[in-house]
Amino acid sequence: MSFFSNFSSDHCPGTISGNPLSGLCEKVCIQAEKIFDAGMIQTRLENYNAAIENPVPAEPTYPLTFISARSLSSEGTVTNLTVERQEDGPLARVQATVTIPIEIVYVDAKGVDGKATSSIVMTEDVLLFVPPASVMPYTVTAAVSSVSPEGTWNQEANAFSLSACVTVILKVAMSVELLVPSYGYCAIPPAQEYSQEVCSGFFELPLYPQGRNCSKK
Secondary structure, three states: OOOOOOOOOOOOOOOOOOOOOOOOOOEEEEEEEEEEEEEEEEEEEEEEEOOEEEEEEEOOOOOEEEEEEEEOOEEEEEEEEEEEEOOOOEEEEEEEEEEEEEEEEOOOOOOOOEEEEEEEEEEEEEEEEEOOOOOOOOOEEEEEEEEEEEEEEEOOOEEEEEEEEEEEEEEEEEEEEEEEEEEEOOOOOOOOOOOOOOOOHHHHOOOOOOOOOOOOO
């Protein structure tokens, strides 16, 4: 059992049936990250030079043959942040550098499989809502994803020249304490253990092959 497979309990998360006010028992203060605004930027890069770092094995034989590359984490690093509030509305101009960690898989000149880390650096300039000044500060974070279907080794630059599909989601967030209605504590059902009966398919076979039945006349 689990939350997903156990819908019989009123104290498990899931689709509300009936009156949603039925069962509310208290107001609860929870600590959470509130997202004030978010925006997505999707970009296709061509011929992006990605220098390799920390190769495994440590000393590959050059040149390298590209296999694949993709982001290592869904969290990007935001630097060089500039926020400029607009006079004609609640939005602000948000400028930032977003660094996306990636892993590149390759084969070296001796046919040895290898991998190395690198990064894709994006410069973003967008309009987002930024909350008014308060004691608690807001932060600008980036959720990222990148995949590179093509790449070639650039010997002169000592880097891979990549084609990359990049998604960056910039978020204006703050750690807050929210007052929310509650149905009480969750009822945690017992987990259903995974088991595989290796003999089930074998035991279901007929004793002898199926064929024509011969009878003595």
